[in-house]
């Protein structure tokens with residue numbers, strides 16, 4: 001029987017409001033909703049007194065003002081911490097650093113960006129009815145379209161590079177965070193543990209509302225699966241992702257993601273074993289139940305699976321050559 005992942009979509013947000021989630025955790029939601037960001041970017045404030053901010057989000061003045069406005073009179077932001085360099089997570093770091101003087105932290109700058117080959121693109125526009133196109137165009141019409149996307153942020157370079165297990169702490173000792181290196185969604189993704197509360201901030205690695213997108217060349221399916229397995233060895237009580245609600249049964253949830261990926265891989269292998277075909281042939285059937293706008297990143301995730309199966313010889317490019325997004329694949 002197919003694995004059912006228990007996503008949670010019941011999530012009310014009050015943009016700009018400060019949600020007090022626990023003694024050490026506050027969250028402010030940025031109004032950048034969209035098919036990839038769900039209701040928007042959740043920016044976390046960690047600690048009381050000396051405060052760390054996790055993922056300031058995009059540069060949206062009203063949001064970043066609300067993050068500053070969350071501070072009490074005796075509080076200061078001393079650390080700006082980034083889970084990964086995507087446009088809905090890291091660009092606000094520069095804005096916040098300028099106002100606070102806080103140091104920035106992350107694994108490093110963005111990794112490999114693919115060749116922007118206009119001939120190596122999938123196109124699903126023929127599957128969208130005119131009614132759907134109109135509806136999607138009208139959704140959050142007032143928002144800058146760039147805010148609804150999740151693309152690479154090539155500008156962020158952390159003042160301080162973090163590696164797996166590195167620790168950060170407030171100067172006044174009120175909080176400490178531990179880096180958990182979790183590449184896959186992208187190559188520089190870090191989750192942050194707050195051991196005092198048994199909580200893990202999972203960025204886009206594990207989200208409550210949807211599965212994570214793994215987009216080559218910077219994203220890697222093998223890394224993503226290894227980073228999911230890494231979480232199985234931890235005893236976090238709760239996850240707070242950057243988008244959507246918390247996850248309260250982390251181990252069972254992560255296991256369902258791993259099972260889901262194993263099934264997807266078998267489906268993909270089965271499809272190309274039947275007859276040589278392209279990823280664009282496969283996606284509309286495999287993702288029929290999803291918002292069609294997600295077919296584009298889904299094609300990226302399928303491509304990530306395909307690359308790992310080309311690497312181990314289970315799939316091959318029909319006619320030879322390098323495996324591309326638009327190549328025709330057959331069983332190896």
Ligand SMILES: [Zn+2]
Pocket residue numbers: 037086088089150204242243
């Ligand atoms: Zn994101």
